[in-house]
């Protein structure tokens with residue numbers, strides 16, 4: 789089994805970053821709402837942006853967790869779809885991918 793110590797560290801660092809960012813989003817979110825109507829509209833808009841960022845962050849977090857889990861199980865470089873080895877170059881470029889190049893290209897072709 790390949791040694792993923794460096795990649796694991798990278799993923800864990802990224803995970804911390806996202807958690808911190810999500811915390812900041814949560815804090816911004818729970819600030820009291822202004823009484824000014826125009827500002828309220830603006831705040832609603834901000835909330836939508838924050839909600840999107842929040843969702844994005846959570847998804848990224850999930851991907852990282854799954855990647856770390858797969859490392860623990862020794863399945864990190866095994867394609868989820870076809871079982872082929874995912875190349876180290878691909879993993880270095882896309883540390884949380886769980887499909888090989890071929891499957892990723894197929895998914896792209898299908899418009900996913």
Ligand SMILES: [Zn+2]
Pocket residue numbers: 867868869870871872887888889890891892
């Ligand atoms: Zn595959």
